[in-house]
Amino acid sequence: MRCPYCFIDDDKVVDSRSIDDGSVTRRRRECLGCGRRFTTFERVDDVRLTVLKRSGAREPFDRSKVIRGIEAAVKNRRVDVKVVHDLVNELEESLRNSGDECTSSEIGVAVLDALHRLDEVAYLRFASVYKGFERWSDFEEEASLLTGRSLDKSTEIKEPKDRE
Ligand SMILES: [Zn+2]
Incomplete structure (x- = not known):
């Protein structure tokens, strides 16, 4: 010193x-x-990670909330619990590396991106319940960033139950 x-x-x-x-x-x-x-x-360095929501409200990052969202999306799919936890660890780490605040949209897009690589059905399920998408255009816009194409409105994205 x-x-x-x-x-x-x-x-x-x-x-x-x-x-x-x-x-x-x-x-x-x-x-x-x-x-x-x-x-x-x-x-100890400040460990808080704040999430800025679309409403403008701020809340502490809640990893269990993200895990629950992903678990709901991968339900009955062949996706290991450990894979989900690893995914969230990775996500949290990358968010923390880029600062002590992130947006709900960043989290949603990161999860969508990960699920897109993991399981198509889980990806679509997550997208349909993803709170940040208030309008269809929000989803379409962000999904097209991932897929490089526009999604058709007729995609069964609103269907809450998926039968395999
Ligand atoms: Zn001295």
Whole structure:
């Protein structure tokens, strides 16, 4: 840690204690250049991931909600539970890497993209219940980004029960 007095980056920790119920570590350091002491505080980085919804409302990212949505879509399909969890882990990781806020649309499109590669039926089921799509054109627009083609309105996208 760079010394605030002489700016040399060389010190030793002379005391370390946990404060605020363990959420912060306070370290007393001694500069090996000038011998003066200074204090640093260490805390866990903010782990919140906020989702900005189309309504403009914000809510904390809820991975169980995403998992439930995908599980409903892959119901009775040959998709392993582990695959679903891996998919959500991957999604969450990539969202966190791009910042502490994402949009519900980003999540939806990422899930659609993953399901598109995984299982066509699950993909269509998810798309039909995906909350972010308020109008057909929303779905059509975003789906066409994935498939590279426009979907026909007659696609059985509104059909809630899929018989195999
Ligand atoms: Zn110093």
